[in-house]
Amino acid sequence: MDKAALRLTLFGLLFTCVNFAAAKKKIDIYSFHINCTVTSRYATTVITSRVANALNKSQEVHFEVKIPKNAFISEFRMTIEGKTYDAIVKEKEEAQQEYSQAVSRGESAGLVSAVGRTLEDFKTSVTVAANSKVTFELTYEELLKRRLGKYELLINAQPMQPVADFKIDVHIHESTGISLLEVKGGLNTKDLANAVTTTRAQEDAWVKFYPTRDQQKNCDDCTKNGLNGNLVIMYDVERTKQSGDLKVAKSYFVHYFAPTDVQRIPKNVVFIIDQSGSMQGKKIQQTRIAMLRILSDLAEDDNFGLIIFSSHIQVWKPELLKATAENVEEAKRFVKEIRSDGATDINGAVLNAVNMINRYPQEGSASILILLTDGDPTKGETNPVKIQENVKKAIGGKYPLYCLGFGFDVSFKFLEKMSLENNGAARRIYEDSDADLQLQSFYEEVAMPLLTNVQLNYQGVANVTQTTFSQYYNGSEIVVAGYITDNSLESLTTEVIALSKSTKVVYNDSLLTDDFGNDGLEHGNYISRLWAFLTVKQLLAKIMLLKGQEKDNAKKEALELSLKYKFVTPLTSLVVTKPQEDEVQVAVKPNEEKRHSSGRKQKITNWTGMLLAAKPAGNRPSPRSHARQHPGSRSRLKSLRVPIQYGLTMSSRTVTDYHYDFLDYDMGFQLRKTPQKPLTTSPPWKSIRILKSSGNAQPICYDVPFALNVRLQQNDPTEFYMNGELETIGGNGFKQIVIFYKPNHQLRLSTTIIDYSYGSESKTFSWDQELTHHETEHVSLVLRSNEMDITMGNMRIVILLHKEDGSVFLWPAVRQQPKDVSSSGILGEAEILYEVIPGTQTPMLKLKDQEVKASWVTMKDYRLPAAPVVGCWLVPFEAVTQKTISDFAITQP
Numbered sequence: 021m022d023k024a025a026l027r028l029t030l031f032g033l034l035f036t037c038v039n040f041a042a043a044k045k046k047i048d049i050y051s052f053h054i055n056c057t058v059t060s061r062y063a064t065t066v067i068t069s070r071v072a073n074a075l076n077k078s079q080e081v082h083f084e085v086k087i088p089k090n091a092f093i094s095e096f097r098m099t100i101e102g103k104t105y106d107a108i109v110k111e112k113e114e115a116q117q118e119y120s121q122a123v124s125r126g127e128s129a130g131l132v133s134a135v136g137r138t139l140e141d142f143k144t145s146v147t148v149a150a151n152s153k154v155t156f157e158l159t160y161e162e163l164l165k166r167r168l169g170k171y172e173l174l175i176n177a178q179p180m181q182p183v184a185d186f187k188i189d190v191h192i193h194e195s196t197g198i199s200l201l202e203v204k205g206g207l208n209t210k211d212l213a214n215a216v217t218t219t220r221a222q223e224d225a226w227v228k229f230y231p232t233r234d235q236q237k238n239c240d241d242c243t244k245n246g247l248n249g250n251l252v253i254m255y256d257v258e259r260t261k262q263s264g265d266l267k268v269a270k271s272y273f274v275h276y277f278a279p280t281d282v283q284r285i286p287k288n289v290v291f292i293i294d295q296s297g298s299m300q301g302k303k304i305q306q307t308r309i310a311m312l313r314i315l316s317d318l319a320e321d322d323n324f325g326l327i328i329f330s331s332h333i334q335v336w337k338p339e340l341l342k343a344t345a346e347n348v349e350e351a352k353r354f355v356k357e358i359r360s361d362g363a364t365d366i367n368g369a370v371l372n373a374v375n376m377i378n379r380y381p382q383e384g385s386a387s388i389l390i391l392l393t394d395g396d397p398t399k400g401e402t403n404p405v406k407i408q409e410n411v412k413k414a415i416g417g418k419y420p421l422y423c424l425g426f427g428f429d430v431s432f433k434f435l436e437k438m439s440l441e442n443n444g445a446a447r448r449i450y451e452d453s454d455a456d457l458q459l460q461s462f463y464e465e466v467a468m469p470l471l472t473n474v475q476l477n478y479q480g481v482a483n484v485t486q487t488t489f490s491q492y493y494n495g496s497e498i499v500v501a502g503y504i505t506d507n508s509l510e511s512l513t514t515e516v517i518a519l520s521k522s523t524k525v526v527y528n529d530s531l532l533t534d535d536f537g538n539d540g541l542e543h544g545n546y547i548s549r550l551w552a553f554l555t556v557k558q559l560l561a562k563i564m565l566l567k568g569q570e571k572d573n574a575k576k577e578a579l580e581l582s583l584k585y586k587f588v589t590p591l592t593s594l595v596v597t598k599p600q601e602d603e604v605q606v607a608v609k610p611n612e613e614k615r616h617s618s619g620r621k622q623k624i625t626n627w628t629g630m631l632l633a634a635k636p637a638g639n640r641p642s643p644r645s646h647a648r649q650h651p652g653s654r655s656r657l658k659s660l661r662v663p664i665q666y667g668l669t670m671s672s673r674t675v676t677d678y679h680y681d682f683l684d685y686d687m688g689f690q691l692r693k694t695p696q697k698p699l700t701t702s703p704p705w706k707s708i709r710i711l712k713s714s715g716n717a718q719p720i721c722y723d724v725p726f727a728l729n730v731r732l733q734q735n736d737p738t739e740f741y742m743n744g745e746l747e748t749i750g751g752n753g754f755k756q757i758v759i760f761y762k763p764n765h766q767l768r769l770s771t772t773i774i775d776y777s778y779g780s781e782s783k784t785f786s787w788d789q790e791l792t793h794h795e796t797e798h799v800s801l802v803l804r805s806n807e808m809d810i811t812m813g814n815m816r817i818v819i820l821l822h823k824e825d826g827s828v829f830l831w832p833a834v835r836q837q838p839k840d841v842s843s844s845g846i847l848g849e850a851e852i853l854y855e856v857i858p859g860t861q862t863p864m865l866k867l868k869d870q871e872v873k874a875s876w877v878t879m880k881d882y883r884l885p886a887a888p889v890v891g892c893w894l895v896p897f898e899a900v901t902q903k904t905i906s907d908f909a910i911t912q913p
Contacts, residue, residue, distance in 0.1 A: 046074035047081055051185040054175065058192045060267060061164045061171070061276065061499070062550040065091075069156045070185075073148040083156040084143035086176060091140075092553065092587035093594060093607070095159035098146055100599055107596040107607075109586045111579060115593035115606050137450050139176070140610055146598055161587075163553050166278065167465055169495035173253040175229075177207060182236040182246040188229040192255060196265055200256035201225045206249030211238045216251070227253050263529035268512060271504045272547040275514055277476065278497040279527065282520045285469045286385045288340055289318075290325040290373040293358065294393035294426070297330070297844075298907075300360040301736060303394060303426055303451070310459035311355045317467060318343035323385070325376050326351055329369035330362030331399045340380045363399035363903070366391070367407040370421070374414040384522040386469035386491055387419035389442075392449070392459070394426035396434070398904060404434040412441045420444035420490050424462060427451045437564050443490040468494035471518040471525070479513055480506030485554050492518065501551035552585045560590060708746065708753065709879050711892055712900070713851045720854060720865075721879060721892035724846055725905040729913045732757070732832055733817075733845040739763075740815045742832065742845070745913040747771075753829030753882060757819055758913045761812040765799055769819050771828045774808060776801065787821050807885060814838045822882055833883035846908050852900060854893070865893060872899040 051070035056063060071081050087093065096107040148154050164171055175188055192198065201220045207229070208216055215231035229251055236246045259265075264277035291314075293307060318324055322343040326336035336354045341347045370391060377387050401407055415421060421442040423435035426449045436446040449458050471492040478484060484502035492498060504512065516527040559578035566574055575591065582589045594607040711721045724730070726746070733742040739762050747755040759767040764779040774785040778796045785792060785803050792803040802809040806821040816836035822829055834847055843849065857864040863874045877894045880887040898904060 047079070048072045048074055049179065049181060049183050052179070052183045052187075053185075054188045056173075056188075056190045058164070058173070058190070059546050060194060060265070060274070060550075061166075062546050062553070063162045063164055063173075064546070065160055065162075067156075067158045070153060071148070071156070072153045073150065076150045078147050078149045078152075080145050081148050081154055082143065082145040083158075084141065085158055086139040086141050086178075087158075087160045088162055089138055089140050090165070091160040091162035092556075092582075092589060093142065093158065093160045094586050094588070095157070096142075096144075096594060096596065096607075097157050098599075099155040099157075100146065100148065101152060103599075105597060105599055107594050109583060109588060109592050110595050111583065112591055112593045112608060115595050137448075138174075142607065144596060144605055144607075161549060161553060163499070163550055163557075166497035167495065168461075170254060173255075174205075175207075175251040175253070177247040177249060177251065179236075179246040179248075182233040184233055186231060186236065186247075188227075188251065190227040190253060192225040192227075192253075193223060194255075194257045195223050195267070196260055197222055197258035198225050198255055199258050200254075201227075202254045203227060203251065204254070205252035207231075207247065207251040211235045225255060261529060263514065263516065263527040266512065266514060266529055266531050267547060268504065268531055269547045270545055272501065272545075272551050273478075273481070273504060273512055274499065274501040274547050274550055275476065275478075276497055276499055277492075277516060277527075279470070279492075280494075282470045282525065284319075284494065285472065285521055286319070286321040286323070287467075287469055288323045288377055288380050288382070288385050288387040290327060290340070290377050290389050292369050292373050292389065292391040293326070293328045294364060294366075294369075294395070295328045295330050295358050295360050296362050296364040296393075296395060296398075297360055298364075298395050298429065299426070303455070304358060304360045306456040307392065307426075307459065308355055308358055310456040310463075312352055313456070313460050314463045315343075315348050315351050315355070317463070318348060320344060323380060324351070325373070326354060327369055327373050327376070328358055329365050330360070331365060332362065333365060333368050333372055335372065335376070338376070340376060364393065364395045364397055365399040366393060366397040367401035367410055368399075370407075370411050371414055374411070377419070382418070386472050388466055388469075388491075389415075389419065389421045389444075390424065390463070390466075391421065391435075392424040392426060393435070394430050396431045396906060398907065404431065408434075408438050408441060411438055415442045417443065417490075422447070422462070422466065424449050424459065426455070433564075440561055440565055465496065466491075466493050470494050471520055474498065474516065474518040476500050477515040477517070478502065480504060480509045481512075483551075483555070485551070486558055499554065501547070501554050503551070549585060552581050553587070556581050556585075556587060556589055709894075710846065711879060711881055711883065711890070712849070714853060719890070719892045720852060720867075720874075720900070721877065721894050722897045722900050723894070724897055729910045730905075731845045731908045731910055732847045733815075733834065733837075733843060734848065735815065735837070735843045738813050738815060738838065740812055742817065742847075743910060743913040744830075744832065747827065747829045752824065752827065752880075753822060753831045755829065756913050757830050757832055759810065759812070759817070761799065761815075765796075765812065767801070767810065769808060769830060771821065771830060774803070818883075820882065820885060822887060824887070831882035846901070849900075863893070865895060867895060867899050868902065870899060872896060 049069060049071050051068075053068045054065065055068070056065045065087075067085050069083060069085075071083075073079055073081065094109075098105045142158060144156075146154055173190065173192075175190075177188075179186075198220055201218055203216050203218055212231055212235050215229055215235050217226075217228045217230075219226040231247070237244060259278065259280060262279045262281045264275055264279075266275050267273065291311065293311070295304065299307070315324075320343055323340040324343055325340045328334050328336075336351060370389070373389050373391075377389065380387075396402075397404065397407060401410065411421065419442075421439055422444040423439045423446045425432045425435045425446060428448075428451075430448075432446065432448060439446040447462050449455055449462075452458075469491050472490065474489040474492050476487045476498070478487075478500075481502045482505045485500055487500055489498055511530045511532045513530040514528065518525055556578050559574050559581075562574045563571055563578070578589070579591045581587070582592045588594045588607060588609060590609045592608070596605040596607065598605065708724050709721055710724055711719055713719055729743060729745050731741075732744045733740065735741070739760075741760040743758050744754040745756040745758075747753055755771060757769045759765075759769075761767075764777075766775075766777045768775045772787070774787070776783045776785070776794070778799070781796075783794060785794075785801075785808075787803075787806060789803065792801075794801045794803075798813050800809075800811040806823075808819045810817045810819065814836070815838070816834075818833045818835055820831045820833060822831055832847065834850070837843060837850055839850065852867070855866040857866055857871060863876065864871050865874045866872075872895050874893045874895050876891060878889050878891050881890045901908075
């Protein structure tokens with residue numbers, strides 16, 4: 021029997037992080053325990069932190085831990101001076117009042133935010149009296165998923181100080197037997213290696229990590245502040261039955277199915293690769309690297325095709341070819357020539373791939389489509405709903421579509437729904453140095469299909485989770501759970517029917533009722549909780565696909581289970597009442613889509629129109645990472661729907677760690693208001709008009725459609741980026757402009773002050789100060805009356821402060837930019853040439869090889885201090901930029 025290594029992923033048994041501003045606070049984490057019990061793939065983790073306030077006055081103590089994104093928090097409590105305060109899981113709408121009240125008081129209402137690829141950050145704080153102690157206890161649960169034949173348990177420890185009583189205890193129970201146990205990671209090095217002890221019996225394994233205070237300072241990932249690294253536990257299990265592992269307890273059952281006695285099936289795979297302009301630079305380089313490795317891993321009896329797309333679709337070969345050495349080498353040459361340019365025709369590319377794979381015989385093989393894109397559809401059919409309908413109809417349920425979303429500018433919900441509708445899955449590829457390895461790792465998960473059309477059948481059961489699977493891959497595992505309704509049942513029987521190549525295979529198993537619950541476990545109802553966990557996960561996925569009453573029913577069922585089992589899911593909130601004056605905090609599952617947004621405070625003052633949603637923001641990236649990760653970014657701000665027939669006025673308040681997004685992505689915090697009285701005045705959202713110099717006698721101008729934050733100038737070779745935030749209430753320009761240059765330069769200009777930072781140095785200017793000249797490496801700043809003259813490398817920008825009709829706004833004027841380097845952004849091009857087409861009734865210009873309508877208008881030239889009125893040819897925005905506003909919209913300036 022094949023003993024495939026099972027690696028169990030339990031991301032985030034993370035040491036608490038207690039943040040103190042200075043050592044004089046005398047906050048002592050005197051005890052910290054992580055206790056994790058893994059029973060047949062279901063993990064329950066309890067993190068307990070005991071903290072003492074050693075000062076003679078009260079002070080605030082922060083509790084911060086990182087938990088797996090796939091996990092649900094199920095319990096949180098604080099114990100202070102012998103009194104315990106338990107958090108309560110409520111329906112999200114029911115918790116809305118508590119949340120809104122917390123926001124109105126300026127409190128941090130968001131306790132959970134997404135961190136990195138696999139973790140979510142849970143944090144709260146409480147005021148502790150002088151010489152008193154507090155105990156924090158957080159519990160979360162997770163059904164572990166098998167990938168590449170392995171389960172991996174990752175414990176990440178990042179304390180801010182050595183801890184006297186620091187223990188990690190992990191107990192793994194697998195009734196089929198544990199055959200291998202290994203402990204690796206940075207915390208298993210140097211002196212800390214002696215702090216790890218492992219014990220393995222036939223069905224159980226224990227890992228203990230008990231470092232002393234001195235040992236916590238001495239490891240590869242240690243600092244003077246203590247532990248900062250990973251402990252990785254890997255284990256292998258015996259698979260005694262090809263029919264799977266069946267367990268029953270308290271009328272609930274779970275069936276793990278992962279046969280190893282079948283041969284791999286040849287696959288037909290088409291790779292659909294985005295090469296649009298936003299894939300430029302590192303993204304396209306890493307994609308090429310990953311594809312070259314993937315092509316090398318194809319088996320000779322596989323059939324494959326390649327499609328690359330931007331504004332146009334390019335097919336390597338019109339049909340699938342065998343993965344012979346000759347064909348693979350030719351495909352590699354094709355991949356090496358992939359270059360980024362143009363828009364994004366997702367609809368045309370995927371339909372082309374479907375047509376290609378449909379023309380190839382399917383019998384005895386498994387067909388797969390893999391789409392990689394980093395943006396929204398901007399060419400051809402651009403309506404996401406219509407694209408999803410087209411793809412679903414074309415595939416017809418015959419094979420899966422896997423969608424890989426590169427970066428955070430991609431509309432991941434769109435890809436996720438399209439994958440789910442076609443029996444596949446979506447995966448985000450993170451813009452890190454190992455993005456190519458992420459791509460390759462995903463491919464390896466689907467590289468070896470073993471079974472197709474898998475159907476699992478059970479008798480005398482109800483409320484069963486998903487039982488039909490299009491394909492089963494080597495190294496994965498199918499998990500089905502349900503409730504036994506037939507009390508007279510003498511045995512629970514299972515039947516698995518599937519295709520191996522073109523041969524039908526059947527697996528049968530049964531478990532006598534006398535054996536129910538005789539697993540020798542004292543862990544109680546873990547199978548019922550496992551069933552609830554899996555059911556809620558699958559219902560949340562179904563909600564994305566269903567409509568009308570079916571969607572309401574699925575949402576109701578998921579909500580009822582979440583409340584019954586006290587899971588913090590996208591439908592529920594964890595309400596934490598602080599001991600001090602009954603302050604309330606609310607935690608929900610964070611929205612992964614907006615992990616990378618800013619964490620700064622924003623003022624909301626007299627917003628008219630409907631504020632659709634407020635979402636929790638993640639860690640704020642560095643200026644360089646933010647600028648570099650968003651070249652050619654395409655935000656979904658085009659989908660912002662403001663129902664201007666209604667209005668509301670929010671009182672002036674501060675919201676911390678939030679930004680605003682449209683209601684479609686209803687997975688995070690929300691600020692909702694019921695529509696009030698109809699508006700009698702026009703909405704504040706308005707476009708701005710850009711005047712552009714040209715080589716002709718007269719300039720041209722164009723109106724920029726509304727987007728709150730936009731990319732103004734992007735020059736990758738010189739590492740110069742300029743973003744702007746529009747003045748939304750009656751303004752004619754920008755309320756804020758931010759410039760990033762090279763790794764360490766950031767210049768942030770508002771209508772009141774100017775902040776400049778260079779590495780660890782910073783300087784603040786005021787618009788009303790006298791003539792000031794400041795210079796650093798390759799940067800010159802000259803501040804004079806109402807204008808800032810900025811030279812960064814070979815870029816020169818003047819930012820002017822205008823005061824007009826009671827409003828104050830900024831305006832950028834590009835004075836100099838390199839002619840030999842292409843720039844993008846709304847102000848990207850230095851000048852635009854055109855021809856006036858004579859003899860037309862309506863004025864027409866030939867602009868960028870297109871004939872466009874034009875009109876002669878006058879406008880103020882805000883590029884000059886006096887803002888003189890000038891004439892210009894007004895042309896469409898898309899005609900000048902060759903893009904839509906979504907290509908320039910960003911989430912923050």
